[in-house]
Each structure stands twice: as C-alpha cells, then as structure tokens.
Amino acid sequence: MHRLGRPLFILPLLLAFAAPTHAQTPLRIEHLLRCGDLLAGESTEFCLTIQAPEAPLQVLIDGELIPAEAVRRDGSQLRLTLPARERGAPVWLRQGDEASNPVWLTAGSSHVIAARPDEVVKSQEGISSYLDLVSVVIEERYDGLREARRLAEKYGAEVVGAIPPLNTYQLRLPADDLIERDALVLRLGNELQVDAVVIEESGPEGEAESSSREPRASEWAANRFVDAVAFFRNRIPAKGDPVDTEPIRVGVIERNVDVDLPDFRRYRGACATEDGHVCLYARDSREADGHGAIVAGILAAQRDERGLSGFLSALEPVGAGYEVIVDRNSDAGITANVAASVNLVEDGVRVLNWSWGIHRVGTRDVQGEEVDSLIRSGIAMSGYEELLEEFFLWLRREHPDVVVVNSAGNGSTFSSADDYRLPSSFVTEQLLVVGGHQRSERRDLPVEHPDYAERRRSSNLDMRVDITAAACTRAWTPDGKPGEVHCGTSYATPMVAGVVAAMTAINPALEPEQMRELLRRSAMTIGRDSDFEPVEADDLTAPILPSERDYRLNDRDVGRSARLDMRKALELAVESRQYER
Template identity: 65%
Template structure:
C-alpha cells in the first residue's frame, strides 16, 4: 500500500512550522478528501488539512451537530474523522476554537470518490501532455454489477480498485504499471474485455489551472454586467418577490460549482465563516480555503456570492439576500484527478440535492482548429484521452436524464477562438442535451448606444462560438481582493460569463422549482437581447456567436428584427418571464 501523499505532505509542512505560527493563523480548512477505504460506504473516513488549529479545545460540527471526539484524530494540522453514514447526512462541516470559526466545507457522504496521482506517478506522453501512469478508470457495461466486475478485473490484471463513481458504473484501478508502455498494454487488454464499455485515461497535472484569461481594464461604471441588466435583475427580484406579504413563495436552491477553493480571507467571503445557516435565509458558501483572492475558484464563486461593496466583486445571488429564500453555493472538486474528479464531484453534488451545476471548464482535442485555421494550444488532450472522457460524460448525462431530469449543467464555451459544438474538438460543450447550457463571452463595445442595441456589446475575441452556444454573457469581472474597498484585477473569459447564467437559472428555479430544463432554455432565449449582425441562420466568416434566435422565440413573428441574430443574456427579462410563466400556471 502506498503511503498517503496528503498525510506525508501535511506532516512535513507542519514539522517545519513553529507552534506559535500555527496558533497565529486564522482557522481555515484548506483540504478535505476521502481517505482510508474509499469503497467503504457504512463508515467513511475523511482527511482534512486545517490551519490555525490548536492541540485541544476545538470542536468540529457537521450540519451544526458536534462530531464525537472519539471519531476524530488530530496531529500537526491534519484531522482524520470517521462518519457513520446511517447517523449523518451530507452537509457543511466547520471547526470552532476559542471563539473562532473556520470556513465551512461541504462533506458529501455519497459514494463517488477518485484518487489523484502524485508528481511521481505522472509522466509526459508523446504529445507532451502530463498523463497518469498507473491510475485509470473503467466504465463497466450496464448489464454487469460494476463493483463485482471491477474487483474481478483487478484480480485478473494484478490491479487494485481505489476509487469509484458507482452511479455511472465507473471504477478506478491502480495498475501494476511503471511506464506508459506497460500502462497502454494493460489498457488495451482491459478495453477488450466484454464487460468494459470504455477505459478512461487521465491527462492532467495535480494543479493544472482551468479555463481563464486576464485582460484589459473593464468598461467604466460596471458596463460589462450592465450589458446583461445585472442590477435591473437584482432590483426586480427584491421589489417583486418580498419575503413577507408577497404573492409568490420562493424556494431555496442549491448550486454546485466545480472549482478547487475560495479565499475566505477576502472581504468578499469573510462573513461566510462558521454556521452560515443561522440567522435566517441567506446565501451560503461552502469551500476549501485558498491562499490568494485572485484564484479561478474565488472569482467564479464571487460572481455568485461575493459580498457587495466588500473586496472587489459583487455576487448576483448575494444581492438577493434581502428577499431570497437562501441559496447554497457548494464549491467542490472531489480531488485533483482532473476530469474524472470533476464528474465524481458532480455526481455527489447532484445526489446531495444540487439543481444547478456550474462547469467553468472544458478541453480541446489535440489538433483542434480555431476560427483562423490555427491549432489550439491550450487545454488540449490526446485523442485516446478524449475518447474516454467522451464516454464518461455520456454516461453522466444519460444518468442525469434518467435519475435527475430537473438538474441543469451550465458550461463555458471556451476561450480558444474555436468551435464549441464540434464533438471531435471540444468537451463537454459539444454534447447536445436539454440539460446542458453553453455560454459564450462578450465585452462592452465602444459604441454609445442603448443597452438593448445589438452593438452595445461585441463578441470577446477569444470566446468559442457556433450553433451549440445558447447565449453570451459578460466575460469580464473584477476579482476579489485582500483589502476592503480595494479595486480588484480584471479577469476575463467564458469561465466568468458562465456563473452569470448559472446564477440566473438558480434564481428562476427559486421562483418556480418545477421549471424543466427545456422550459428554462426557452425563457432564457425568449428574453435574450441580441448581439452582432443578422446572419440568416448561416455562419458568415465563422462569426455566428450563438444559435440564431428563431421566430418561435419571438412569438412566431417572421419579421421580428431579432430573428437570425445571436442571443445576449438579459437577466432582468428572464426573471420577469419566469414570474409571468408562474402566474399563467396559476
């Protein structure tokens, strides 16, 4: 059995740090991963890295209930806890000591967990991409018992089952391979097994960044988000949906954000510490703590939930707190095991009641071509890896449609000036399903025109395009900062347009939780403003930004000026249509 990498890393860091430094640090949970026997469902073990925690006098709470001290072990910043699944539910976990409370982190008691490779367990392949040497996943055919069959395969090939995504009949194996030749030989043999649908090879480094792009100064007076009527939408929700005395009852919605961590030292997130649920309905954020406020996860989560007038960003759902039902934003990535971990985390979150998944990530196949005919050179994967990912994503969306038809996934179109909908080039945006929304990015133009004018915003040059894109949204946002009142750096990319749409869909669901994915898309498209020129349903010089607006999306008016143009998010009108739709049902 290999030594637990996380445990060794934590112990080494703690040993080099004086006790006074530990006590001076704020109480923060920086890491949580399933450990021990990951296939054990009855009693689950979790390993956490917690900074600022003293040797005694501390308490951990899960869903507000103190965990028994005998179920926890603590040594030099690492906490190992045991939870009996029959006696607890998934929920926020946090630590308390000497009047301090840590950031709450989501602990899922569901069964999907995968292992990430260490630096010693990855190499470069022929394409120059980092790939796992001895960790692969097998998708077992539906006609077989996945757990039983994976154990049989492991015994046959001298492997070990170390992770699983049981709802997708997917199991992670550690192979007896020390190089790529040995791995590929075993992959070929496993792939030829009658019971194996596909083999997933992971190509990612332990800390590889996801889609992001930093750029110019934003337009003055928050005109980027004005292009989507952000403040108008917040004002409408506050005015039309009062918590007391209103004629519409709103409903709490849970959002899953597939990201690594959030900086709780930033003023944007400083008041999310401890028991966020106490004191009445409000937006809550559960996440691992990050070192710096300018990380990808902090910025994406900030679009949902950053405090207003705090540390740079302003979250849409946070703006609804005065009247809203209480939104829960769960930032979770399972482990650093790349796309496989993203799917494992997504499955757990959906089983924990998440209605909206935010996927601000995506990958291109090696050899993908952008709109200028040049090869895409970022976030690329080999053909064999893409084939495995495609099968895994297909299993996920089939499971989602079968078991959780009311859940929606909102995915960034990508930042490679390429095509979002070509399945031979890009995942996951190329999947065609009612439950997947794809978001492109735009920026403020230099034209002095009204906000509803098609020329108010222009396509962001890096944004991926084509018919698979449902809508564009503002791509540039101010990041969070360390100091209150400071102006954050600009972050641009479809990663940050995506949570604008995901947050809006969550708000629409809070108005009417019975809205189905195809109805949400219909309302989103009917409410959309336009962007760009009219293309008569055919892409011209590869500039068709989204699927063109159809006559059916404009009351069947063939002569409507919006018909044939690309769609730009209108958050205010979408909320208004959601309310109108609810009133018609009544």
C-alpha cells in the first residue's frame, strides 16, 4: 500500500538572473513537459513555460533550490536537466517574497509527445488524426524497448515516447499522408510482437455542457455534501474515540487550472499536508471557467461561503490532509491521459479522477440518434481499448489498491457498450463509473426521496454506471463573482472521487471492490420504481440489489438506481475500521 514519503531532494543552490524586477508581473508556471530524450534513464530534462519578470529567480523542487548549472533560461522558457529521481515532487518558482503555483514533477518514465498543428490532418470521418505519431503495444513476453527499436529500424521510424510499465512505445513514422500512415499501421499490426497499434485522434476530452439552469444549493444537497463535511469534521477528532487518518494523493487528469481564481490563490509555493491541509499542484491557465479549473475546484476550491468550498478543502483542518495533483502529461490525447495516470500511480496516487471519455463513430443515444460529440473512429477505438486494457491489467497486478473514478459521459447513451464507449465500459473492480443528476422541480420532498433529484437527460446510463452525483456547478470569475453554470458527468465525478479519497484516508485498507460496496450500500435512490431490466431507458445506474440492503428482499430501495450519499459513505468507512482490527 502506498504511503506518502518525502521525495528525493535536489542539491541546494541558487539560480539567479540579473535583470530588473517588475512586481506587476506575477510568477506563474504555465506548462511543464518532459523534453529532450524521453528514453534517457540517468538524467532527465523538463521544459517549463513560465510567466516571470527578468529578475533574480529561484527554482525549487520540494523546497530545495536546484543548482544553477541545471537550469537554462530563454525568456519565458526554462529547461531543467536533473538526475533521475526515485519519487515525484512539486516544483515552483520564487522571486523575492513571491512564489508561483507549484506543479508536479513526476519521477515516472511514461511520457509521450503531442503532434504539432501541421502534423494533424482530417480523416474521412472528419476527425482530427495524428499523421505520423502512433504507439505500439508490445506483447508482454517481449522486451518492449528492444522490440520498439527493432520495429523502428525496420520501418524507418523513430522511437520518441514510451509508457514502459504497459510495454507501450510511441513511434514517429515516415508518413506524408494518411494512406501511407495506415499502410504502415497495418504492417506494424501484423508483427508477431505487436499486440495493438494506437492511432491518436486529437480532440477535447472534457465532457461538459454549459447550462442556463440556475444551480440551487440543493444541487449538492442532493448528495448531502454539507452533512458529510460536518460529520467528518466532528467524528474524526471525536474525544474518546478519534479516528486516525492517513494523507492521500489524488490524481486529476486535466490540463491546468486558473490559479488567479480566488479558489486557488492560497496554493502558492511550499505546501504540506500536516494539520489536515490540502495541497494543489497544477499548471496555470487563463480560463476561469476551464474544464480543469471546475473539476479541480470541486475537490480543492478555497472559498469563504459555507458549503461552496471544494469537498476536500472543506474538511480542513481535520485529518491528515490531501495532495491534489492536476496533470495530463502532454496534449497527446488519450495516450497522454494513460501516461499521466501511470506516472501518478507510481508517484503514490490512490484515487484517480478521469472526467473524460469517448464514443465511437456511429454510437446512438437512447432515442436512436447518433452521438455527435467526443467521437473517434473504429480503428482508433480499437487501439485505445487495448491500451486501456493493458492499464487496468497493470493496475490490478501492481497497484490493486488504486481506484479510478470515471465520468459516464454526456451522450445520453449506454456506458456498458464496449464497442462504443470508453473507458466507462470496462468491467473491473478498480473502475467506478459516475452518472449525473440534477435537482428535480419538486420542492416538497425530503432529500431521501427518490424524486428529490432526476437524471440529466444527457447523462449516459445503464448497468455499468455505479452511482450518480450532482452534475451542475457554477464557475467563478477572477474577481470572485459567480460565472456561468456548467453541467455534465465531468463534474459529478470529482464529487465521488472526493468522497472516495476521504474514505481511503479513514480506512486505507479498503479495497476497490469494498469501496464500491460501501458507496452502493450507503446510496440514496433516484427515479421511479423499476425492475432489474431497463425500462424506457429510465435505469440510470445498476439497480440496487438485496445484498446491498442487508438482504431485505422487500426493501423499497431494491431495484432503484443509486444516488451518492456522501455522509453515509463516510459513516460506513468509519464503521469498516472495526473489521480491520
């Protein structure tokens, strides 16, 4: 089981640049990517895009100044050359008394590169596709790097990226058009040592909708958000029977957040989880209502208004604290999402938030209409399916205590159709799938009532969805004023991920399958009376079973869909500790 430890420190020295200070220019890290030779083992290079005055500047990793000779600066670009490390750590800038946003510098070896704009072309389906960058999944019985280099030499390609734990390597092919690329892909796929070839089709993976709907306080109340916070802050330090918790790392697969938002202004420079604090590591964006900012905010936003803070930050100062790491490796689509996930897991993350997913071309919704967003070609879906399968097999084998929380999607279609929806269709104990609900128009009902909330019509559904959570939230502007309302299963997912992180902190011995059981046992219900077969597409989640209600066959919840009860889930996590003693 992962435990948080102090990352390997770098030798302390000062990096200084002689230039005048401009206080009006804030310190920011906007991008951080592994660069240079991605396969190098003894030393690694990282390229940073920064916003900083040309003035004396310090670069720190886990609080230690790095040597001047390890850094080169060219305007807004920094290049770090560092020895290989055993553990990941946050990196940030310091200039006088000002510190930048900290960004996670992984110790993992999984890195892939994104195509430049002139290396992306439109396929016959009208989907943007990488022209010459593909990844090959090598059969596990072979030495992946050796085989990748052999294939590169055979086909005139170059090995440019890798996800070594999954025996997957990225190649740059000698292709000038899609016909040449597809011919090479076909030949590579017929190689005995190759399990699959992954074609990257670029596009935004964020699943969200803007909405004119006014989010009421009851949106999060439908999941007992405030009740859960109150329970945690009172029960964990309870006199006479306190609960010891452990620090937990949460990985959020997103590009970046707007660190100038009031939500995130506290997260600057050094941070420690001691005394129950939350730490956030993320690249800076200038989009106040960006997908990553909203997702990360549901976990770690810092606000004064009661009930509006992110869930984990609302638990402060009780418990052992949380580290929320926002990372996406590069802009190389699904392949980068998987690479980032592998690195984060190897760096000690216990809970992964995947607020993304894709549909295959031709996917039809519950009304029989074709889904027209977040679609990929059949050949790309086949490669992604193999890559994701390798990821979950590796997770089960090497990190069986890690939980992935994934959005069901907003196509109003079926999450369990593995030919048409990824990754939510995978059946594994380590994947929790989250649907989205909204507050119903009924005002006269208690929160426990099944009609208190209703499925968002766009939310994907069916037996593969484990639980549903509030899908609507409001973005905030840099001046602290309410922004637009955004809805989608992307925003229901961190509600569940936050609860799973808190449950893991309470009882680190909980296995993913037990976590799902506790979430379902504690769940409230949503929707009308149902049976165990989909009726007119009204079953949002897998139906609650008698075994999830103490084997009471006549329990009124049996057969209904499951709605997240954050407070009850935490209560059951506390109760589960007695069975571990």
